[in-house]
Amino acid sequence: MKCVTRLAIFSVVLIACTSCQAKEAIRQPSDASVVLPPDDAGGDASETPGFSRGDLLAAFGACALDRAQDFLTRSGTLETALAALVASPGDGNRDSARAALRAAFASWQESEVLQLGPAAPVSVAGGQDLRDQIYSWPLVSRCAVEETLVSQGYAQPGFAGAVVNRRGLAALEVLLFHDGADTACGPTSVIVSSGSWAALDDSERAARRRAYALAAAADVRARATTLVAAWSPGQGDFLRTLASAGPGNPTYPTTQSALNAVSDALFYVEAISKDLKLAPAIGLRDCDVAPCPALLESQYAALNKAHLAANLRGFRRIVEGCGAGYGGLGLDDLLVAVGGGTVAASLRTRALAAEAALAAIVQPDLAAALAADPQSVRAVYDAFKALSDVMKTDLVSVLDLELPASVEGDND
Amino acid sequence: MTDASVSPAARLRQRLLAPHDAAALAVLRIAFGLMVTVSATRFLAYGWVDRLYVEPRFHFKYWAFSWVPALPAGWIHGLFVLLGGLGLAVALGLFYRVAMALLVLTFAWLQLMDVSNYLNHYYLVTLLGALLVVVPAHRTWSLDAWRNPAIASATVPAWCSYLLRFQVATVYLCAGLAKLNGDWLLHAQPLGIWLSSRTSVPVIGPWLDQPWVAFVAAWAGFLFDTTIVLFLSLRRTRAVAYGVVLLFHALTSLLFPIGMFPVIMTTAALVFFSPSWPRTLLARLRRRPAPIPAPSPATPTTPSRLYHPALALAALYCLSQLALPLRAHLYGGNISWHEQGMRLSWRVMTREKNGSVTFIVLDPHSQPPREWHIPPSRYLTRLQEREMAVQPDLILQLAHRIARDFARDGRPGVSVFADARVSLNGRPAATFIDPSADLAHLDDGLGPKPWILPAPDGPPIRLRPLLATGR
Numbered sequence: 001m002k003c004v005t006r007l008a009i010f011s012v013v014l015i016a017c018t019s020c021q022a023k024e025a026i027r028q029p030s031d032a033s034v035v036l037p038p039d040d041a042g043g044d045a046s047e048t049p050g051f052s053r054g055d056l057l058a059a060f061g062a063c064a065l066d067r068a069q070d071f072l073t074r075s076g077t078l079e080t081a082l083a084a085l086v087a088s089p090g091d092g093n094r095d096s097a098r099a100a101l102r103a104a105f106a107s108w109q110e111s112e113v114l115q116l117g118p119a120a121p122v123s124v125a126g127g128q129d130l131r132d133q134i135y136s137w138p139l140v141s142r143c144a145v146e147e148t149l150v151s152q153g154y155a156q157p158g159f160a161g162a163v164v165n166r167r168g169l170a171a172l173e174v175l176l177f178h179d180g181a182d183t184a185c186g187p188t189s190v191i192v193s194s195g196s197w198a199a200l201d202d203s204e205r206a207a208r209r210r211a212y213a214l215a216a217a218a219d220v221r222a223r224a225t226t227l228v229a230a231w232s233p234g235q236g237d238f239l240r241t242l243a244s245a246g247p248g249n250p251t252y253p254t255t256q257s258a259l260n261a262v263s264d265a266l267f268y269v270e271a272i273s274k275d276l277k278l279a280p281a282i283g284l285r286d287c288d289v290a291p292c293p294a295l296l297e298s299q300y301a302a303l304n305k306a307h308l309a310a311n312l313r314g315f316r317r318i319v320e321g322c323g324a325g326y327g328g329l330g331l332d333d334l335l336v337a338v339g340g341g342t343v344a345a346s347l348r349t350r351a352l353a354a355e356a357a358l359a360a361i362v363q364p365d366l367a368a369a370l371a372a373d374p375q376s377v378r379a380v381y382d383a384f385k386a387l388s389d390v391m392k393t394d395l396v397s398v399l400d401l402e403l404p405a406s407v408e409g410d411n412d
Numbered sequence: 413m414t415d416a417s418v419s420p421a422a423r424l425r426q427r428l429l430a431p432h433d434a435a436a437l438a439v440l441r442i443a444f445g446l447m448v449t450v451s452a453t454r455f456l457a458y459g460w461v462d463r464l465y466v467e468p469r470f471h472f473k474y475w476a477f478s479w480v481p482a483l484p485a486g487w488i489h490g491l492f493v494l495l496g497g498l499g500l501a502v503a504l505g506l507f508y509r510v511a512m513a514l515l516v517l518t519f520a521w522l523q524l525m526d527v528s529n530y531l532n533h534y535y536l537v538t539l540l541g542a543l544l545v546v547v548p549a550h551r552t553w554s555l556d557a558w559r560n561p562a563i564a565s566a567t568v569p570a571w572c573s574y575l576l577r578f579q580v581a582t583v584y585l586c587a588g589l590a591k592l593n594g595d596w597l598l599h600a601q602p603l604g605i606w607l608s609s610r611t612s613v614p615v616i617g618p619w620l621d622q623p624w625v626a627f628v629a630a631w632a633g634f635l636f637d638t639t640i641v642l643f644l645s646l647r648r649t650r651a652v653a654y655g656v657v658l659l660f661h662a663l664t665s666l667l668f669p670i671g672m673f674p675v676i677m678t679t680a681a682l683v684f685f686s687p688s689w690p691r692t693l694l695a696r697l698r699r700r701p702a703p704i705p706a707p708s709p710a711t712p713t714t715p716s717r718l719y720h721p722a723l724a725l726a727a728l729y730c731l732s733q734l735a736l737p738l739r740a741h742l743y744g745g746n747i748s749w750h751e752q753g754m755r756l757s758w759r760v761m762t763r764e765k766n767g768s769v770t771f772i773v774l775d776p777h778s779q780p781p782r783e784w785h786i787p788p789s790r791y792l793t794r795l796q797e798r799e800m801a802v803q804p805d806l807i808l809q810l811a812h813r814i815a816r817d818f819a820r821d822g823r824p825g826v827s828v829f830a831d832a833r834v835s836l837n838g839r840p841a842a843t844f845i846d847p848s849a850d851l852a853h854l855d856d857g858l859g860p861k862p863w864i865l866p867a868p869d870g871p872p873i874r875l876r877p878l879l880a881t882g883r
Contacts, residue, residue, distance in 0.1 A: 053611070053878065246612040255612040275787050284785040338608060338621070339876040342840060385770065389833050392768035392801070393841035398873055400609035400764065402669075 051329055053255040058243035059329035060262050063322030064114045065231040065239055071111055072224040074104040079217040086210045098176050105303055108135055108169060109310030116265040117238040118230035125261060126238060126251045128230060133223045136164035137297055138276055142184035145174045149208050150191045154215040167219050175213040177300035263401045266318055270388035273311045278381040281370060291374055293367040302365035305358060312355050319347050340398035346390045354383035431567035433688035433705045434552040441549035443679045444540060445503030448515060451672050452496035461492050464529050470791040470813060472527040472806050475856055480524040491518055505554020516541040527806060528799040532760050533673040539579055547572035566705030576683040578730055581641040586737040586758035588637030597634060600626035601837040601872040602764035608875050610667055621877040636660050644684035657681045743860050749836055749867035751803050767801030767834040767844060771814050774827045786814055802834055804864045811851035828852040838873030
């Protein structure tokens with residue numbers, strides 16, 4: 001009986017250990033230097049001699065911060081360019097503003113794949129919903145933008161709290177790349193039924209577009225500032241939150257939960273890039289008569305091809321490394337280190353194959369490609385599918401990636 | 413009359429009807445009721461009711477139970493509240509038989525609503541509940557006995573204990589036999605994968621990605637499951653064995669998100685103790701001798717006219733509980749891969765399996781031919797998708813639903829194929845479903861499914877530890 005009592009006490013102590021985790025101090029990321037074992041399959045010439053999971057998470061966080069800072073810089077440039085356009089309208093300044101928006105998009109579309117922590121929805125651990133504030137696609141509406149243009153809601157104090165499809169990069173794309181006199185709003189819209197849209201002459205419409213774009217760019221820059229602050233040491237310091245995942249960390253109580261958050265973000269290339277940006281336009285879903293180029297992203301700036309390429313760059317920054325030439329710690333280093341070199345190689349080669357399929361499209365954007373050579377777009381879809389197949393099977397298995405913890409509380 | 417002159421049937425009857433202390437059964441009833449109440453409360457408090465039952469737009473049905481309808485959100489919440497109340501009534505022994513029968517019906521209904529929510533311990537709760545409807549667990553330490561002394565009794569027939577012991581023994585033994593395979597014993601998978609990802613567990617975490625730990629854990633788990641019933645059954649080893657049960661389930665609770673399962677099993681394993689263990693324990697705590705319960709008129713020691721039908725029913729139940737887990741072997745091949753006979757078989761935590769499925773719909777009548785790719789996420793929650801992607805019958809169900817939706821939208825007679833790839837225990841993903849099988853025109857059933865492709869050859873992945881001090 002004594003033996004049972006002792007075992008029972010030991011068992012209770014073991015169970016109690018789980019609840020003790022919250023009381024432990026937040027662990028700092030390790031700087032331990034270790035030697036990676038040689039890879040036996042799909043070898044990777046890893047640049048990093050040794051690392052811990054905490055180091056890897058710190059690298060992911062540094063990457064997210066680096067990309068957010070890059071976007072902040074570009075959104076500042078965009079705002080400056082738009083201020084110049086407002087001050088001095090003309091083709092030159094308009095082209096500069098358009099170029100600045102393209103550059104901002106190129107940066108942001110990489111960060112789309114890094115939606116963890118502050119950029120993620122509030123329903124996700126650490127989420128502050130900043131992504132939708134910056135770029136709300138597929139929640140976009142040209143009509144909503146045009147209604148705001150007529151009401152001059154962009155000049156009102158409450159603009160920052162307006163519905164996301166009236167702000168952000170998507171609204172900026174409409175304002176800078178669509179200058180027609182037509183409206184996307186139907187007859188039931190007040191700007192059509194009241195005649196207020198038709199009452200605007202070309203110059204007034206153009207002036208309002210410029211002013212609206214400047215207000216939207218300022219809002220985007222403010223959101224980017226918030227995002228950078230949320231990640232930065234000394235401010236929100238989500239960098240430390242991610243890197244210190246483990247006992248005592250209320251956001252990521254285990255390193256695995258943080259790794260799951262990164263993995264969830266990576267699945268953007270499946271759920272968004274493949275299933276929303278490609279499949280509908282090709283006609284593989286939600287399209288009555290294939291193809292459906294109207295379902296492509298970037299209807300006005302025709303940047304859909306560039307956006308997908310940027311999504312892949314963001315993906316590769318996490319999988320391979322965030323530095324120049326995708327150097328530095330990446331998920332592949334972890335896979336190689338634990339014996340999953342084949343999976344790491346698969347991820348790399350399939351991401352490269354998707355890039356190659358995109359590069360093989362000679363047309364400037366996917367709408368033109370769908371018209372001229374639909375098979376080339378299908379090849380891109382197939383390449384993204386091959387990539388997501390590896391993620392959903394091999395990657396998830398080898399690293400034991402799970403669903404969000406809140407869903408898996410009861411299992412056997 | 414000597415023992416030798418007693419027929420085996422009579423000896424069996426004597427043994428089955430011998431009076432046993434009702435205390436252990438009463439404690440089991442109380443613990444069971446409280447566990448159900450706690451479980452129902454967890455579901456309501458953590459929002460699992462909505463996530464698992466309300467949010468899904470599509471519900472997977474059990475074979476032969478497709479008639480069980482999904483209920484509106486308010487009803488489902490109401491059922492969980494009812495479940496919590498019934499659990500309390502059972503624990504208190506208030507209107508016991510009715511409360512327990514309603515509890516089992518409610519619990520079973522909730523389980524039958526969606527196959528993707530299947531868990532072995534939910535199945536166990538259903539079975540234990542069904543057995544507790546039959547056994548008179550309210551004869552002592554219950555409000556029913558207090559209200560109605562005519563049913564009160566300090567003893568119950570011995571068959572009550574035997575039936576419950578058989579049920580719990582079946583779980584452990586089948587769980588052990590399910591581990592009798594190369595992946596588990598020779599490659600320590602999937603344990604190796606799971607343990608490697610838990611290196612941030614306090615104290616023991618840093619060792620968990622060491623390969624030897626996975627092997628020790630795999631063999632310990634196998635030996636535990638296959639032998640614990642024997643050691644719990646022997647008086648001399650019972651106490652130590654129960655200590656091991658506590659330790660084993662404490663460790664699994666610490667390492668894996670298995671919710672109430674450890675609590676259920678540590679409670680259920682108490683059925684192997686002497687029926688008087690609660691009185692003995694109380695007496696020791698009070699430093700008094702344990703009272704010896706006397707049989708009361710409510711505990712018949714002579715068979716009633718229901719004896720033989722009840723005995724036949726019990727035998728049938730026991731046979732079914734042996735046959736159900738063993739049926740999986742009739743299909744041949746790797747059960748963890750094809751999953752035929754996987755459910756209701758106590759194959760607890762024996763595989764790490766992840767899949768990717770895209771449904772490809774072809775309309776043979778359209779000109780030019782049309783092809784659609786339907787991602788499961790269009791119909792399923794993420795949890796449902798993960799379950800569906802590795803279970804062929806669920807893939808088939810969703811294919812049928814997709815075909816029905818196309819027919820509803822004016823495209824009858826489409827073909828639905830599954831582009832399905834699955835990774836089992838870290839093996840490279842392999843094609844799971846015959847890509848040429850038109851699932852829209854295949855029926856579900858208990859027979860072998862030839863459209864499931866054979867399991868991949870080769871061993872599962874061999875993981876290495878991440879050689880760093882900070883994990």
